[in-house]
Amino acid sequence: MRGPAGLLALLAVAAATGVAAAADRFVPTDSGFVVANVRQAQPDERLRDLLLAWRANPATAESVALASAYIERARSLREPAFFGRAEAVLAPLASKLDANGSLRRLYAEVLQYRHDFAGAENLLDALLRESPHDPDARLLRASVRLVRGEFAGARADCAQLAVGAGNGATLGFACLAEALAGEGSLDRALSLLNSSPAQHADADSPARAYLLATRAELRERSGDLNGAIVDYCEALKLVPRDDSIRAALADALTARGDAGDARDLLAIDKPSLALLVRSAALSEGARRQELSARAASWLALEVARGDKPHLREAAMFALANGDAAGALAAASRNFGIQKELADVRVLARAARAADDAPALSSLQSWLRETGYRDSVTEGILAMSQRS
């Protein structure tokens, strides 16, 4: 007699009944009415050339060139359809035993994008067994392992990258610190990042931004909120279109009590779901209703499409709307898939809001077993124990 409760069930119902239903049709009276902006969505000249070359000969080289171009556009234009196009190009070849390394790495990127972390890691494991010196594949596997909370495995990959040169070394260095912090050596990780910033001065902007954002996160976890905000700001200046850093900075500002600044920071054109959910939570009145409706419609569309839902954002959204049980259900499922700082915190907040002793105790055990430290999570757990 027990039925699914909470936000995900509601979204599933909304998705099944509402998303596919008819929207009102209309015929514009003005022939100059702008129906859509297709500047970013349609292929430019270079992409058209690559597409024609691939259609004429869908072999490995042409597929890799076209898929790389799609993925680059997916990132720079923040347009997910390009990932779908890359997948359509790569999928027929990626499963073949003799598939080229670059092609499989690109496919692993697509899988990671789709939150198929296990699939991506398996592919990268095989690839690195054959080509252990592929730094791109190693970096990608390190990032997958960090997301999944496999810190020991990530540390091994990051250490190999850190002894290299150039951008790879900077990325490896930052990722090594993140893995160490995940394994319980937060202070050591921080001193590693504080010790030699000059040696990474020549790295490109994304690599330096990653280094700064990692230090910011570690500072935040150690309780140095002001230091974290300085680093996040510097990182965001280097990569202003990076939604992860923007979201992390907004969280840090909110934690410091600067909700207005966080709200301003989140008010960008075409926000990702991560930004939209935060924006809605920080807004009030009609604005909050409008943003919440957009976020709910987004989450319902994911369910209707059968995509892997963004559980972290679903949990945050439920929490902001007072659905503690739904938030905990989503946060718990999410924690089984990814274990980044935001995942740990949303689980702690949801478990506290739902006053769920087993969930709180299970999180406490995980912190104890891994040695993972975060001042905010520890504070939430301590408050729960007192009350």
Added chain:
Amino acid sequence: MFISPQSAFAHATSTSYLILQLPEGDGPVELRWDLAVQDIAWTVFIDADYDGSVTWQEVQNAKAAIGSAMLAQISVQRGGAPCALSVHDFALARRDELNFVSVALTAECPQRGPAVVSGPLFMSDDASQRVLLSAVRGKLQFTGVLSAVEPSWTEPEQASAWGSFVRFIGEGIWHVLIGYDHVAFVLLLLLPSVMRPVDGKWHGATGFSQVTRDVVTIITAFTVAHSITLALAVTGTVKLPIRPIEVAIAASIAVAGAVNLVPRLSKLRLPLAFGFGFVHGFGFANALSEIDSGGSSLLPLLGGFNIGVEIAQLGIVAVVLPLIYSMRATRWYAGAVLPLGSCALGMAGVVWLIQRV
């Protein structure tokens, strides 16, 4: 991890919407297909002045090309025979903050039978493309999701009343067997049924027929009550939230466990079974609402499910009653099985109660 790809972007594009009006007998299939301009733009060149903005005039100018492209991407069959598709109307529809081109089509079909919609549906070049389908046939509604992996949808056949009835008997049996709280309540009703209170103590009852009559009376009272609330809930006459019902079901188990410990309270078993039967009926309704009805009508669905529940309950009685009847005269039944069993089940009710509050 700040080097991971950021995946939380909108999928407003790469999603199209197909709305079908299916005939109950003869007649054409009416379709409406809403597609994002951004998705059509890969197949049809619409932005004639290259300015990056598609105007309504440009859509109208490209109508023929858009129509041809859509017809090449979709096929409809009925009864195994292909239908002739034609485009007859263009408009716009607003979805997820985007304007979609909304094209109305008609499929003239030479045969009757279930409709099948398939085709590349613009999915062969974009693995993330999905078609969200909603269909209406009379009062029935269906939904589906088409993808490159499953690029086809088949209209469900009208479920026969007998087929639905038989199917829901199975659903009712299955629900009781997997619903441990319901089984616990039935067991709590059964455990003292082979005993009689004498001077505040349990003594083994005499006469299997008398015991059976008592059990049948109690189970029937429970059945009548839960059948009433199940019917009221399923027809929408009464609507109650799930959580308080789940809490009340757990409470019913705790109370039934406690009542079994006091022989003098055995007279309460019949009103208890009847009263809590109402609560359990709402629980059955929640379970029933989670089962896809497959378009079957209410009467066979409700009747089948109820009969399934009764079969499962009587099955439990048939297995447990002879067993406990044979043990009733032993000292350890009155001294251990009945009190400890009631305590254990009652405590389980308390735990569920705490979990559900």
